[in-house]
Amino acid sequence: MINNQGHYAIRMDGALYVCRGDKIEEVEDLTNIRGNRLFVSDLDGAISRAMTIEAPYKYAEVMVKKHLQEAGEFDEPITVVTHWKKKKDANATDIFFTALATRLYYQYIDQIKAHEDSILLFPLYSVLYGVLKRMRMRGPDISAVIFQHDRYADLIIGSGKRIFYANRRVAFDENEEQISSLWGMVMSDIEQTEKGFRIKVKKILMLNWLNSHAGPNLTGDTDHELSYMKEEALFLNGESFSVSFLKALRMQSASDSVSGTIEKASYCFQRSLPCLNIIFFLFILTFIIGCLWCDHKAGLIETDLKNRRAQVSVPVMGDDISNIPSYEDHFAFIKELEQYRKSPSFKQLINDLSSSFPEGMLADIVKADYNGNELNVEVFARIKAPFDTAYKSCQRFSRAMLRKGYTLEKSEFNTAIQESRFLVRFKKG
Numbered sequence: 001m002i003n004n005q006g007h008y009a010i011r012m013d014g015a016l017y018v019c020r021g022d023k024i025e026e027v028e029d030l031t032n033i034r035g036n037r038l039f040v041s042d043l044d045g046a047i048s049r050a051m052t053i054e055a056p057y058k059y060a061e062v063m064v065k066k067h068l069q070e071a072g073e074f075d076e077p078i079t080v081v082t083h084w085k086k087k088k089d090a091n092a093t094d095i096f097f098t099a100l101a102t103r104l105y106y107q108y109i110d111q112i113k114a115h116e117d118s119i120l121l122f123p124l125y126s127v128l129y130g131v132l133k134r135m136r137m138r139g140p141d142i143s144a145v146i147f148q149h150d151r152y153a154d155l156i157i158g159s160g161k162r163i164f165y166a167n168r169r170v171a172f173d174e175n176e177e178q179i180s181s182l183w184g185m186v187m188s189d190i191e192q193t194e195k196g197f198r199i200k201v202k203k204i205l206m207l208n209w210l211n212s213h214a215g216p217n218l219t220g221d222t223d224h225e226l227s228y229m230k231e232e233a234l235f236l237n238g239e240s241f242s243v244s245f246l247k248a249l250r251m252q253s254a255s256d257s258v259s260g261t262i263e264k265a266s267y268c269f270q271r272s273l274p275c276l277n278i279i280f281f282l283f284i285l286t287f288i289i290g291c292l293w294c295d296h297k298a299g300l301i302e303t304d305l306k307n308r309r310a311q312v313s314v315p316v317m318g319d320d321i322s323n324i325p326s327y328e329d330h331f332a333f334i335k336e337l338e339q340y341r342k343s344p345s346f347k348q349l350i351n352d353l354s355s356s357f358p359e360g361m362l363a364d365i366v367k368a369d370y371n372g373n374e375l376n377v378e379v380f381a382r383i384k385a386p387f388d389t390a391y392k393s394c395q396r397f398s399r400a401m402l403r404k405g406y407t408l409e410k411s412e413f414n415t416a417i418q419e420s421r422f423l424v425r426f427k428k429g
Contacts, residue, residue: 008249009033009119011041012209013150017236019246024210024234030111036118038257040127040249041108046100047073048083048125048154050163053093060085060093068099079105081258083129084163096163098123112259120257122249125166128156130252131205131229132163141202144190147245149209150174153186157193157201165193174213183216190224205229207248210241349377356400358393360385374429377406382421390420401426 008019009030017024018033027033047068055063061080068074084096112119128145135143142164147154151171157164169185171178190201203225206215218226229244349368357363365380381397383390391413398408401424410425 007035007037008246009037009039010245011039011044012124013042013152013211014044017210019234022232022234024236026236030115030119033115033119034117037120038122038249038252039112039119040122040124042124042154043098043100043108044104046098046104046123048096048098048123048156048166048168050084050094050096050156050158050166052088053095054091055093056091057085057087057093060095061097064095064097064099074099074101077102081105081123081126083123083126086162094162096125096129096158096166098125120254120259122252122257124154125156126256126258127248127252128154128166128207129163130256131207131248132156132158133160134251135203135205142199143203143205144201145205145207146186146215147207147209147248148182148212148215149245150211151178151182153182155186155189157190164197164199165189174211179213187216203227207244209243209245210234210236349375352401352404352406353377353379356397356404357381358383358396360389361393361397374427376409377426377428379424379426380421381424382419384419386418387415387420390415394420394422394424398424 010017010019016027016029018027018037030039051064051067053060053063053067061082064080065078068078078099079102081098081100082095083098086094088094108121112121124147128147132143132145135145142157142159144155144157151174153169154167155169156166167189169182169189171182190204194200201224204218204227206226206228208228208231215226215228218224229247231242231244232246234241234243234246346368350366353363353366361381361383363379363381365378367378367380369376383393385393394411394413398411402408406426406428408424409427410423412423414421
């Protein structure tokens with residue numbers, strides 16, 4: 001869910017509204033809106049349907065376009081936005097979609113991309129579908145969501161696993177008789193869907209908007225449970241309205257938007273910036289406190305070191321200490337002795353080399369250099385043998401030295417017809 005109270009732009013019945021907290025106002029277009037928003041629109045003339053298409057799953061949208069154009073619903077290229085789709089069999093697909101003119105669809109997309117803030121686009125029926133999915137239904141119970149506004153009623157029927165019906169009904173005007181006729185058409189759609197699919201709608205959930213009318217009268221109908229989503233107060237031009245549609249918007253997820261992945265990521269990141277700023281501030285504060293603590297500990301250690309040096313430097317009364325080396329000199333001498341103790345002796349080096357020499361190999365020069373506790377060895381040797389035999393002997397020698405703890409630094413191999421020479425450099429320590 002998106003906790004996004006008050007951050008909405010809503011285009012409904014030809015008017016564009018922007019919500020700021022509990023206040024709502026009408027604006028001309030998206031350029032008049034500032035800040036990151038969820039933009040919900042009925043997409044001006046779009047149609048939303050649920051149907052079974054005789055086509056494989058991946059070609060369902062293509063066949064929907066063809067079907068709508070052949071039926072005369074559109075006389076120009078169209079874009080199909082899929083809300084739900086399920087494979088029925090190899091050549092049949094159930095699909096719930098919103099279709100609109102491609103020209104209009106890209107007008108929306110271009111306006112949103114040109115906006116300086118992050119805006120996510122939600123078709124109206126994706127919101128109603130989100131409400132249907134999140135209703136508390138028991139098992140396979142079927143429910144209906146009705147959104148009545150102005151002289152329109154948008155209806156969707158289904159469960160969490162399937163959509164059976166979706167459509168908009170329109171009254172000629174908003175007088176009482178026409179609105180009553182509108183509810184009659186909606187209830188007739190529910191009954192026909194029940195008969196056509198042999199299902200039973202258990203629950204009907206009503207949503208309202210600024211200009212909604214009272215719901216249908218279901219007195220005596222015990223099969224349908226009519227409920228209303230919780231309303232909240234919105235103020236438009238100083239007048240208060242009780243509206244439930246905003247609660248439906250707060251039930252939506254960013255993944256329900258038809259905007260691209262980049263737009264969704266940008267929106268979520270910008271909405272998270274306040275939390276990220278707090279986390280960053282706490283990190284900086286923790287770092288500063290840590291630095292001060294480390295500085296304090298370093299001061300204590302330095303003080304303790306000075307005290308210990310003073311204790312070590314205190315002379316014994318009566319002794320001649322003019323020629324006694326300081327403890328630092330003793331420590332350096334002991335450290336050097338420890339390094340020499342750990343270094344391999346020259347005798348050990350000769351033993352390692354002689355035990356590693358293969359048959360036929362003669363060492364001309366062996367150079368050993370001690371650098372602290374590190375021993376560097378260079379071996380110049382020759383083998384009187386053909387190339388293949390000499391090269392393999394050189395490799396055996398290197399591997400034998402590696403097994404004794406030496407590290408191979410350099411290896412050069414030169415060959416003649418009956419004799420090969422090579423230079424090998426090792427390091428140990």
